[in-house]
Amino acid sequence: MGAVLEKTMRIGLLVGMEDTFPRALRERVEGRADDVTIEVIALEGTGLDELSDYDVIFDRISHEVGYYRSFVRHARLSGTRVVNDPFLVGSDDRFFDAAFAERLGLSVPRTVLLPQKSYPDTITPASLRNLTWPVPFARHLEAVGTPALLRPVGSRGWRHATRVTSLDEFMAAYDRTGTETMMLQEAVPWSRYVRCIVVGGDRVIVARYDPEYRQYLEDADYLEPALEERVVHDAATVAAALGYGICAIEFAIVEDDPYAVEFVNPVPDFERSILTPFWFEKVVEATAEYLVGLARLGRETLDLQKPRGGGLIASVTELSSPGGAGGEAPAKKKASTKKKAGNTR
Template identity: 40%
Template sequence: MSVKKIGLLVGREWSFPPAFIEEVNSRDAGVVAEYVKLGGTRMNEPCDYAVLIDRISHEIPYYRTYLKNAMLQGAYCINNPFWWSADDKFFGASLITRMGIPSPKTIVLPMKSYPEGVISESLRNLNYPLDWEAIVAYTGLPAILKDAWGGGWKNVYKVSTIDELIRAYDETGTLCMILQEFIEFEQFVRCICVGQTNIMPIKYDPKHRRYIVEHDHLTPELGAKIVDYARRINQVNGYDMNSIEFAIRDGVPYAIDFMNPAPDMDINSITPHYFEWAVKAMADFAIEMAYNPRPQRNEQRWSGFVE
């Protein structure tokens, strides 16, 4: 029986990649994990990997393009590059609200600035100036201004007045931003998600950005609801690797950030306890997908051209 390969695409993170590779390679499961090395990809180039784990293509567009071809060749990609390319936080908020999952009131805003070559005639469909009074009447204040496509706490502003909102908005350049109702929470949970349905809900302190190892932080009923919401969000978005944040107000868990397809898995962030869980859970899932992949390509209309 030939050895199946799992390839890892990573950035500067230093703890998860080697731990994952060591975990997979120590199991003697007929599977070997390694870092992917690329130097240009031919069209329809065969892919040697049964599974590819993507933790960096949001920053390196070439990797995203490579993964799409690899998926065409039969590789199982974590996460599906076609899903990831299409997501944004505004659509996600609309979608999960349609699903009956609580989400803060969210509004998407026109960009503050535009690339060179975009002139005023190109923007004839936009109302200007923005009606800031109407905008904050919908979301309320304080509110959170953040990148509709980004993650990792980058380009995130908490604003308490219209003046603060305008100042923050003026700093966002060509980013497409959303403004979101701020949930005054009593509890905060960040879930690490593997394989869509394997959910670890962790107590999280957003002010100090730290995970807290405390296993009884949720009642059984609330814990079950959060896990159910997280599974449904992953399944509708097709994410096999994700983190989802819930802000709990008056016993209601609001999904405030749930599109993080390359979630933080650093040992210093998630603590050694949850790091060990994440490494083993990802190894379990990747090995399973190497032998029994889900019909990932069938979600794409070009699947009929693949044998």
């Protein structure tokens, strides 16, 4: 009898309310890798000099739990690979992502960042001397066009987006936003809509998606091959440039031109009931393969003198050039400025 390969590499799961996804992921990893173990992490407090027990941590919840966030950041000091990097998650926003994607060569809706409607009591008029008043709301709406969407910069999804078709509607919606930082964005008239799950930076699952009801729809041949190639390239480019191992990006198809309209969700919901069985199996398989591959790489050797951030400007230049992430970009159709009938959400 041959020797049994010792299980040396460890993957730890940091989970939240999801149930079907972590269970299926554990079964898939255990079924494909004799040299990798996977388990749900048990925590009771963390000492300053503790070393992480894991080669990889797959983090699904630290963006909502402060202790978990500090724990996974601390684990990075042991060389543990964390998906997604806790120093990146939460550091960007919709407006930045849109500007970033545009500089990478993607099509994005016209967008304007707006000053907040109101501020906490600790902010005084002296704190706002850089703002001019009145804010030229009419000019901003004219620049974006109607219909438009008033959307929070920070939160993900479409729940808090308000569709406006006039200056009066825009101002009424803006007056209800309180201290939330908002942006005004063109509501592009799309005919088809997809949500891309990017795994490992280069594997892209392109799913038909209904943004209004937040439903995945089973349709494997929804996009023509050339258009799907373009979407895959664009999604992989943005994910790689922003440094996410796993994320979701949404595209609205306007006259066969994919517009990146919902940026990067680093912790999309992977429950079976949300993804549907068809897409669930694809996501579980891709994630298991990615995490096992990361674990087999072993821990990272960290350069503690290197800044935690940096590299973004270089990555824009590198990834927007031919041969960047996903290879040479497919030919991009020139966007039309003519308004056509179609969905705008």
